Amino acid sequence: MKILIVSGFLGAGKTTFIKELIRRTGQDIVIIENEYGDTDIDKGELSSSGDISVLELMEGCVCCTVREGFANSVLTIASALSPAFLIVEPTGAALLSRIIDNLSRITYGDISLLPPVTLVSPRGIDQSMACFGDIYADQLKAAEQIIFSKCENEDPGALHLAKEKLLKTAPSARVAAEHYSRMGEEWWLGLLGAESRPARLSKKYSYDISKFGRRPVGYAGRQNCLALSADILGDMPLTGQAAQLPEECSFRSPAPMSVPELIMLLEDALRGRYGGIVRAKGILETGGGYVRFDLADGLYSITGADGVSTEPQCVFIGRQLRPAEIAARLADPAAFI
Numbered sequence: 108m109k110i111l112i113v114s115g116f117l118g119a120g121k122t123t124f125i126k127e128l129i130r131r132t133g134q135d136i137v138i139i140e141n142e143y144g145d146t147d148i149d150k151g152e153l154s155s156s157g158d159i160s161v162l163e164l165m166e167g168c169v170c171c172t173v174r175e176g177f178a179n180s181v182l183t184i185a186s187a188l189s190p191a192f193l194i195v196e197p198t199g200a201a202l203l204s205r206i207i208d209n210l211s212r213i214t215y216g217d218i219s220l221l222p223p224v225t226l227v228s229p230r231g232i233d234q235s236m237a238c239f240g241d242i243y244a245d246q247l248k249a250a251e252q253i254i255f256s257k258c259e260n261e262d263p264g265a266l267h268l269a270k271e272k273l274l275k276t277a278p279s280a281r282v283a284a285e286h287y288s289r290m291g292e293e294w295w296l297g298l299l300g301a302e303s304r305p306a307r308l309s310k311k312y313s314y315d316i317s318k319f320g321r322r323p324v325g326y327a328g329r330q331n332c333l334a335l336s337a338d339i340l341g342d343m344p345l346t347g348q349a350a351q352l353p354e355e356c357s358f359r360s361p362a363p364m365s366v367p368e369l370i371m372l373l374e375d376a377l378r379g380r381y382g383g384i385v386r387a388k389g390i391l392e393t394g395g396g397y398v399r400f401d402l403a404d405g406l407y408s409i410t411g412a413d414g415v416s417t418e419p420q421c422v423f424i425g426r427q428l429r430p431a432e433i434a435a436r437l438a439d440p441a442a443f444i
Contacts, residue, residue: 108185108218110193111299112206114246115226116235117199117353117386117424118403120256124226124287125194131295135191137184139177141198178213185218192299199386199424200242200353203249222251224298225280229258229269231404236276238385238426239353247277252298257404259286353385356430357422361437363392366409368440369400373407381436382428389421 399412
């Protein structure tokens with residue numbers, strides 16, 4: 108079993124890339140997804156790609172808080188499922204170097220580690236470096252190949268400048284300075300062909316909106332937020348790299364909202380109304396079905412999600428979040444128009 112780690116910062120497009128990798132290579136692949144937050148949004152998207160096994164680890168980060176369980180899961184997959192390839196998709200705030208170290212301890216016999224890759228959205232390089240420099244730099248330096256995402260329409264000159272920025276941080280990495288969709292079959296198969304050479308904690312909030320109830324306009328209190336837990340996941344003090352880690356708050360069973368209400372929510376999120384949100388995603392019920400939203404790099408998108416088999420849920424990631432205010436908005440979106 109060959110293991111490929113697909114790293115990338117929050118909102119880099121790892122799940123979309125993995126779907127394309129599966130489509131381009133047609134290989135026997137199992138995926139371990141270390142979802143950020145108490146949600147399974149990406150599992151539903153990956154599972155909709157076909158007959159693919161997607162296993163989730165949502166109790167912590169595979170590089171620190173669930174290291175032993177993660178290693179045991181990999182060994183179990185190797186013995187029970189014996190796929191040709193295992194793809195590991197860590198959280199966007201993971202230290203890639205630690206994941207490599209963890210997996211290197213169990214690579215023997217038929218288990219080998221492929222050169223890890225890191226997905227990068229050129230538009231988000233400066234913000235990610237400024238806000239989460241150590242984590243971002245670790246993902247670049249530990250990768251053997253850096254792959255550009257979310258840049259299909261970018262000017263080649265801008266991509267060249269982005270490549271130069273990345274090489275200053277990770278001079279030994281190979282940088283594919285064009286969108287991966289333009290790569291040929293040989294390149295895609297090459298990702299699954301060799302052997303190689305690596306996240307940490309977050310504040311975690313978890314809500315069940317169905318229990319939260321409707322709240323009046325302006326509700327911002329925390330005292331009635333059911334199932335709120337601000338536990339720190341990890342075994343290190345909040346110093347150095349750990350001090351940079353983002354917070355996240357997850358929400359299940361949000362109230363149905365219209366697309367205009369969702370647009371207003373995302374616009375407010377970008378303006379900082381609910382803290383420094385750098386990434387958000389979710390699946391919500393609307394009057395006419397279900398939609399998926401994604402927010403990253405100062406942009407957002409809303410697409411149909413009727414074919415995805417998962418309950419309404421969402422997650423917001425960033426700094427100095429205001430989870431109670433987000434919860435109130437999701438519980439009664441019409442009250443904020």
